[in-house]
Amino acid sequence: MNPLSPEELLARLQAAREAGEGKPGSPVRLRLHRELAAAAPAFVPNLLELGRGLQVAEDAAGTAAFTEAEAILRQAVTVSQRSAPTLVELAYFLNVVRDSPQEMEPLLEEAIRQSLHVLEEAWAGLINVLVEQEKYQQALNVSEKALRVFPESPRITLAVESARAQAVHEGLLPPES
């Protein structure tokens, strides 16, 4: 079987999302998500939709649906190489359905560590790109938020220094502020 093209994957995901009037637990929607998961086992957005839908399945399949949801969410964690969104989905499942807060905690900590790293990179890049486009006031506003979360990050503090230096030149900040 030929692998699905990116366009086909997205079209089938969209079709599944819209099926059953868009209700996550509708039988027709679950069927389409399942078929897509079988055809594309590493397509994470579909696995997450299926994992959620099974937890609110309208035909109330009982524990079998929970067993399937757990397998699908663990698959999403594995094939995404433990991406933050998959860790969060599995964490909520384990806490709410399995009543296991002790399993949820380390998964969320791992997701937060990853997300913070992404946030740090995104903020440093955003401050720099705002300065580059001479949007100094915006750069200062973002700097303030970024420093609150990452007061010691070398990337953030360097970006903030550039933004402040430019803002002083523009008269937006007094010297030595």
Next chain:
Amino acid sequence: MCPKVLAVTVLMLMHLGCVGAAAQSRYEAAEQVDEGGGGGDSVSPRILALIARGQFTEAQVLIHESVKGGLMSQAAATALLARIQLLNTKLGEIPAQLQKVSSFPAILKNHTLYEIRTMLAQRDYSVATVSQLRTAQKLIEDQQRLMEKIR
């Protein structure tokens, strides 16, 4: 509604909101969250206080009047109304599949999230155990997340 009538309504509701404040203070403290995009206006804290005390009807009136009077954005109003709806949800109203979790506390089926949160905040374990209350709370709060679109 003319501004004067609105002001009187707001004052009246603010007064109503003060009743029983001491009894619910612990619950209210647990309820301090973002205002759903309505930051900076003066009525949101009042509305949040009413919601925290379970005075949903008064809160809904104040939300609608605030939007009409231009004191609150539609987005902030929608977020607050959704919050009220969630707090008013009974455990027995969550999707049938979620009621099949092995630890489902059926004894709390007729209780709303607001009542369950209040019992937890006040350490009132006369109706259910602490772990039953916690399970009920997370089931009601999570069912909404599960029904949302994945971002």
